Every structure is written in C-alpha cells, then in structure tokens.
Amino acid sequence: MKKSRFSVLFGTVLMTAAITAACGESSDGGTADTGEGSGGGGSASQDLSLLTGGTGGTYYPLGGQIANIISDQTDANITPQTSGASAENMETLRAGEAELAFSQTDIAAYAIEGKEMFEGDPIDNIQAIASLYPETVQLVTTAKSGIKSVEDLEGKTVSVGAPGSGAYINAMQVLEIHGMSDKDIKAQNLSFDESTDGIQSGNIDAAFITAGTPTGAVEALSAQNDVVIIPIADDKIQELVEKYPYYAEDTVPSGTYKIKEDVKTVAVKAMLVASKDVDEDLVYEMTKALYENTDQITHAKGEFITPETALEGLGDMELHPGAAKYFEEAGVSK
Incomplete structure (x- = not known):
C-alpha cells in the first residue's frame, strides 16, 4: 500500500508541475497563443484606451461604436473613456495615459505646432489616423432669450466651453471676427451638458457648442424649448476662413432641433x-x-466617415x- 500511495502522490506532483509550467509560459512570455483575436493575427488582444468627450457630445456615443467595430475585427480591445475632449485628450496622450483619442483638427494642429493653449510646449508623440466628419460651431440659445446675432451676446451670460476645450478656442475666434472678446460677455466655462442645463x-443665455449635429445635449434641450441656432453672416464666415x-x-439643416430654416x-x-x-501593424x-465596416455605424455622423474624405x-x-x-x-492621398 505504501508503494501505491507514493506512486499516486508522485504522479500528482508531476501533473501539477506540468500544468504550472504551461501556465507560466502563457503569462510571462506570451508564448502561448490563444488564437482568440478576431483580427486574423492570432495574437493575444492588446488593451487600448480611446479618449472621447463628454456624454452630451458626439465623441462619446460615436467613439463607443468605433471601439466596438475595432474590437470585433482586430486584436485590439478598445475601451472608450469620457473626457474633457480635444485639448485634454492631447495632454493625456502626451502623458502616455492613453493610446487613441478624438480631437478637433485645429486643436491637434495647435498641439503639434505648440500654439494657442499649447504655446511653447508642443506635443511630439501624436500622429493622425484620419479625419472623420464636420464638427459644427453651434451658437445655441432659445427663442425667449431674444438673441438673434453674435453681436446680441454683448452683456449676456454665455458658455464658451470647458476650459482648454476646442469649443473655447472656436468661441474666442468667432467673437474676435465680430470685434468682440470674452470681456464683452459674462463668460462661463461649461461642458455641453452643463451649458444646455x-x-x-x-x-445662462447662450452657449457655444462645437460638435457634430445633431448634438445630444442640444437635442435634449429642444425637447422642452424652442431652440435657436444663431447664424454667422456670410462676410464674417469669409473673414474667419481667411484668417x-x-x-x-x-449649415445646420432645418429640422435639426426642430428649427424651421437652415442656419x-x-x-x-x-x-x-x-x-x-x-x-504600425x-x-x-x-x-x-x-473604414471597411462603416455600415455598422448607426450614429448620424457615420455617413461622413469614408476613405475618400x-x-x-x-x-x-x-x-x-x-x-x-x-x-x-x-x-487615397492628401
């Protein structure tokens, strides 16, 4: 009986050692191939963070759909994260705390060139993947405010976007073209949701919101209010584009937020x-x-995401x- 017990014990030890060795190969060197990646490489999935924006904008819901497509089709496991949007996203990438991010093209350019909020401190570890869709500068108010033009903002309480956001820079530039600055208004630094709330x-009387239309926070506002999008005059548009x-x-099309005319x-x-x-791979x-699965994007901005643009x-x-x-x-080339 002693010999039998020893044999069983010895066999158990050998089996345990074999299992431990196999597990060790998989965890410390990645030599075990699970074959679970759907991207065809057969390698273990790589966890990456995708910085988006606030829940009331376009980045977050669209980012969730893009993350799902990429996670389903490749060996990347993409986790979308809420954030303060463009400028904050650039700083987070600089710090190495994320790998992917949404941004406005102008803010990414400022980051790389060391201008505006990145003055004298350029970010050198970011590269473009692609542009996606137009982000519309929307000056949002309601009919009861009486505001009908940018000039009417003088003396009003106006949200100019979260500190360091792309919307903030856009607001300052639109005001500048109209001979105004944040000194002419009672400026508030609010997120999209905070602005519409x-x-x-x-x-507050009005808010600058730069996002793809329709924007969730503005749609929510339009459910109970007569939303007005303030137009920018043709000559001011020309000045802004030239500078x-x-x-x-x-154009914000009629019907968006229940507005009756194009703006x-x-x-x-x-x-x-x-x-x-x-x-790189x-x-x-x-x-x-x-770009080969854009048909899976149900967000309204999906129609703009094409290789050609x-x-x-x-x-x-x-x-x-x-x-x-x-x-x-x-x-496709530039």
Whole structure:
C-alpha cells in the first residue's frame, strides 16, 4: 500500500508541475497563443484606451461604436473613456495615459505646432489616423432669450466651453471676427451638458457648442424649448476662413432641433489621433477595420466617415505609418 500511495502522490506532483509550467509560459512570455483575436493575427488582444468627450457630445456615443467595430475585427480591445475632449485628450496622450483619442483638427494642429493653449510646449508623440466628419460651431440659445446675432451676446451670460476645450478656442475666434472678446460677455466655462442645463434653468443665455449635429445635449434641450441656432453672416464666415483656414462654411439643416430654416455657420473636422508608440501593424488593422465596416455605424455622423474624405483637414499633420499604409492601399492621398 505504501508503494501505491507514493506512486499516486508522485504522479500528482508531476501533473501539477506540468500544468504550472504551461501556465507560466502563457503569462510571462506570451508564448502561448490563444488564437482568440478576431483580427486574423492570432495574437493575444492588446488593451487600448480611446479618449472621447463628454456624454452630451458626439465623441462619446460615436467613439463607443468605433471601439466596438475595432474590437470585433482586430486584436485590439478598445475601451472608450469620457473626457474633457480635444485639448485634454492631447495632454493625456502626451502623458502616455492613453493610446487613441478624438480631437478637433485645429486643436491637434495647435498641439503639434505648440500654439494657442499649447504655446511653447508642443506635443511630439501624436500622429493622425484620419479625419472623420464636420464638427459644427453651434451658437445655441432659445427663442425667449431674444438673441438673434453674435453681436446680441454683448452683456449676456454665455458658455464658451470647458476650459482648454476646442469649443473655447472656436468661441474666442468667432467673437474676435465680430470685434468682440470674452470681456464683452459674462463668460462661463461649461461642458455641453452643463451649458444646455444652464440654458434650460435660465442661468445662462447662450452657449457655444462645437460638435457634430445633431448634438445630444442640444437635442435634449429642444425637447422642452424652442431652440435657436444663431447664424454667422456670410462676410464674417469669409473673414474667419481667411484668417483661420481650418474652418469651412457649414449649415445646420432645418429640422435639426426642430428649427424651421437652415442656419449658416462654420465647422472644423473631428479626427482620430494615436500615440506614435502604437504598433504600425495594429494601427493598419484598426484603420482598415473602421473604414471597411462603416455600415455598422448607426450614429448620424457615420455617413461622413469614408476613405475618400479621411485625409481632409489634416494639413501638414503626420499620419501614423499604419494609417498611411492603409490609405496608400486604398488609393487615397492628401
């Protein structure tokens, strides 16, 4: 009986050692291939963070859909995160605390060139993946405010966007073209949700919101209020575009937020950026997955996400090599 017990014990020890060794290979060196990645590489999935914006804007819901597409089609596991949007996203990428981010094209350009809120302190570890859709500069108020023009903002309480946000820079530039500044208004630094809540409660009169239309926070406001989008006059649009060439004329169509007529304004572009440290092959696969599965995007801005327009508004920004490889294959160039 002693010999039998020893044999059983020895066999158990050998089996345990074998299992432990196998597990060790998988965890410390990644030599075990799970084959679970759906991107065809068969490698273990890579966890990446995608910085978006506030829940009341466009970045967050659209970012969730893009993250799902990429996670389903590649070996990347993308987690979207709420944030203070463009400028904050650039700083977070600088710090190495995320790998991917949404941004306005103008803010990404400022970050790379060391201008505006990045004055003298350029960010050198970010590259463009693609531009996505127009981000409309919307000056939002309600009929009861009596505000009908940008000039009517004088003396009013106006949200100019979260501190350091793209909306803030846009607001300052629109005011500048009209011979005004934040000194001519009672400026409030609020997020999109806070802005529309403030208009709803009567604490503020109007808000600058730069986002794809329709914007969730403004749609929520329009459910109980007669929303008004203040137009920018043609001559002012021309002045703005001439001085800041990353702007383009845009229109908020009638029916949006229940408005009865088209409203002329301007827009910049929303874009995706990546840290230079993200693997070239992985960025190639992510870019390909996005542009070959846009039919899975149900958000209204999905219709603008096409390879043909993916390099518009990027100017001199450097493309990530992985994205550049995809667009070269697709026959798309600046």
